Amino acid sequence: MFLMSNVRKSSEIENGSSRFSRYLVGAWAVRWAPIPLRLIVGYGFMQHGFAKLAKGPDAFAAILHAIGVPAPHLMAVITILVEILGGLAVLLGAFLPVVSWPMAGVLFVAMMTVHLPYGFSSIKIMSVTNGRAQFGPPGYECDLLYIACLAALVLGGAGPLSVDGLLAKRRSIEQ
Numbered sequence: 001m002f003l004m005s006n007v008r009k010s011s012e013i014e015n016g017s018s019r020f021s022r023y024l025v026g027a028w029a030v031r032w033a034p035i036p037l038r039l040i041v042g043y044g045f046m047q048h049g050f051a052k053l054a055k056g057p058d059a060f061a062a063i064l065h066a067i068g069v070p071a072p073h074l075m076a077v078i079t080i081l082v083e084i085l086g087g088l089a090v091l092l093g094a095f096l097p098v099v100s101w102p103m104a105g106v107l108f109v110a111m112m113t114v115h116l117p118y119g120f121s122s123i124k125i126m127s128v129t130n131g132r133a134q135f136g137p138p139g140y141e142c143d144l145l146y147i148a149c150l151a152a153l154v155l156g157g158a159g160p161l162s163v164d165g166l167l168a169k170r171r172s173i174e175q
Contacts, residue, residue: 034093034152034159041149042091045103049083052076067113082106090153093162100150111143 052060057076064072064079082102089099115138118124124136158164 031160034156035161037149037153038090038093038158038162041146041153042087042089044146045083045087045090047087049080049087052080052083069109069113079106090150093158093164096150096158096164097154100154104147104150107143107146111140115140115143 057073057080060080061072061076064075069075083106086099086103089095090103118137119139120141122138122141124138125133126136127134
């Protein structure tokens with residue numbers, strides 16, 4: 001009896017059917033999981049857009065011109081708008097399937113034109129000076145992480161407390 005009880009408990013844990021694992025992967029957790037993704041991705045994009053805006057679109061256009069991007073001033077403005085407005089949309093969970101495409105496009109271009117030559121890793125410790133780490137240029141790791149998060153949000157939905165969720169409820173009530 002004791003042996004059978006232990007076997008059952010270990011198989012429950014292996015199969016993920018213990019109370020704790022059911023709680024972690026239960027409907028509640030799955031339902032609320034998109035919120036931290038939305039907050040991090042949305043805030044991150046907005047932060048990058050505001051950083052470019054703070055230095056001025058002309059400064060970013062000069063960088064784009066140096067790496068050979070056509071129409072650098074237009075592309076600078078479009079990129080800043082995609083990052084700020086797209087980031088806000090993700091933060092609010094609004095129109096994720098639509099806004100994710102241009103956001104992923106910005107990430108893909110950054111990955112191919114800037115980060116690819118530096119390899120995968122985003123963290124490259126070059127030296128330690130005065131007790132502080134000095135880092136080299138980042139690779140494409142963060143670009144891939146952002147793209148993966150956008151894909152997860154598009155495929156899994158925006159979750160609760162989102163504009164997309166409110167619109168879906170409204171549509172289901174009207175039908």
